[in-house]
Amino acid sequence: MRCCVRTSCGKRLSRIEGQVRGIARMLEDDRYCIDVVTQISAVRAALKRVEEEILKDHVSTCVETAIQSGDKDEQRRKVGELVATLGKMRA
Amino acid sequence: MRCCVRTSCGKRLSRIEGQVRGIARMLEDDRYCIDVVTQISAVRAALKRVEEEILKDHVSTCVETAIQSGDKDEQRRKVGELVATLGKMRA
Amino acid sequence: MRCCVRTSCGKRLSRIEGQVRGIARMLEDDRYCIDVVTQISAVRAALKRVEEEILKDHVSTCVETAIQSGDKDEQRRKVGELVATLGKMRA
Amino acid sequence: MRCCVRTSCGKRLSRIEGQVRGIARMLEDDRYCIDVVTQISAVRAALKRVEEEILKDHVSTCVETAIQSGDKDEQRRKVGELVATLGKMRA
Numbered sequence: 001m002r003c004c005v006r007t008s009c010g011k012r013l014s015r016i017e018g019q020v021r022g023i024a025r026m027l028e029d030d031r032y033c034i035d036v037v038t039q040i041s042a043v044r045a046a047l048k049r050v051e052e053e054i055l056k057d058h059v060s061t062c063v064e065t066a067i068q069s070g071d072k073d074e075q076r077r078k079v080g081e082l083v084a085t086l087g088k089m090r091a
Numbered sequence: 092m093r094c095c096v097r098t099s100c101g102k103r104l105s106r107i108e109g110q111v112r113g114i115a116r117m118l119e120d121d122r123y124c125i126d127v128v129t130q131i132s133a134v135r136a137a138l139k140r141v142e143e144e145i146l147k148d149h150v151s152t153c154v155e156t157a158i159q160s161g162d163k164d165e166q167r168r169k170v171g172e173l174v175a176t177l178g179k180m181r182a
Numbered sequence: 183m184r185c186c187v188r189t190s191c192g193k194r195l196s197r198i199e200g201q202v203r204g205i206a207r208m209l210e211d212d213r214y215c216i217d218v219v220t221q222i223s224a225v226r227a228a229l230k231r232v233e234e235e236i237l238k239d240h241v242s243t244c245v246e247t248a249i250q251s252g253d254k255d256e257q258r259r260k261v262g263e264l265v266a267t268l269g270k271m272r273a
Numbered sequence: 274m275r276c277c278v279r280t281s282c283g284k285r286l287s288r289i290e291g292q293v294r295g296i297a298r299m300l301e302d303d304r305y306c307i308d309v310v311t312q313i314s315a316v317r318a319a320l321k322r323v324e325e326e327i328l329k330d331h332v333s334t335c336v337e338t339a340i341q342s343g344d345k346d347e348q349r350r351k352v353g354e355l356v357a358t359l360g361k362m363r364a
Contacts, residue, residue, distance in 0.1 A: 027100055036145055166257065169261075188300045236313075
């Protein structure tokens with residue numbers, strides 16, 4: 001993974017970590033259920049964007065390296081991983 | 092929200108918080124992209140289960156209270172909130 | 183269901199039926215896989231909009247009737263159905 | 274697309290076409306909203322399975338051909354298409 005992507009995703013994850021702590025505090029403060037659920041949906045959406053950023057970078061680095069290498073088995077592995085991972089992200 | 096649900100969801104959220112920190116460490120350790128994305132998908136699924144637990148409790152507490160109250164406007168508000176929240180959870 | 187909603191959703195469904203037939207023809211014509219999948223995703227999105235239109239109408243007719251009736255059991259049934267149906271629509 | 278996949282998906286699509294017609298009849302018969310929505314969700318799920326069958330075949334035919342060809346640009350195109358298509362299927 002490129003360094004700039006690791007840094008940007010690292011920052012996003014630490015914000016998300018803070019948001020999760022914030023949601024836990026909402027529970028302690030017995031905040032209204034719908035407000036808590038709305039916050040959780042926002043965190044899920046933020047996590048999805050991190051996934052997408054990493055996958056985009058993965059295609060232009062790891063998958064590209066496999067293409068450059070001409071190694072057919074490695075290319076098949078990379079394609080198989082992508083399809084499986086994107087399939088799981090549909091849940 | 093019932094106390095037992097707040098406690099159980101609080102525990103889940105603190106586990107999720109730890110998982111998010113773990114994913115950040117995976118980035119620092121330059122772990123393979125697909126492994127990182129797989130972990131993020133697992134955290135999203137865990138968050139979805141917290142949402143579902145809270146909403147289930149919401150129906151049997153807040154919505155039930157509105158039904159018991161006979162207050163038609165309050166009942167409409169509760170139904171509207173549920174539909175909007177569940178609609179957002181589809182994203 | 184209100185008559186206007188039945189008419190509008192009926193028209194959408196007959197368009198969707200035509201689209202499904204069109205996709206079957208794409209298969210017969212051995213069209214490129216990605217083009218076929220793109221069309222299927224479009225049909226799924228169109229079906230989702232029909233679901234949403236029907237549910238929106240359901241809230242303002244059937245659920246509203248239950249609210250007006252003051253029948254608590256019927257109100258509980260309606261809320262339970264909504265949550266279960268919207269939960270399935272998340273798949 | 275392999276002939277066997279075209280045949281199997283063709284059969285699925287004609288079943289789906291019949292189901293869509295059946296849903297239109299449910300509207301004409303003024304059937305209960307939730308029953309109609311449940312049927313539509315089932316059709317969406319059936320369409321998703323057709324998408325998955327076609328994509329699976331696409332990976333082992335079109336993408337495999339690109340891998341065999343050693344044509345790097347064609348391989349990049351195939352990977353890009355897969356990521357874009359699977360991304361849309363998440364909606």
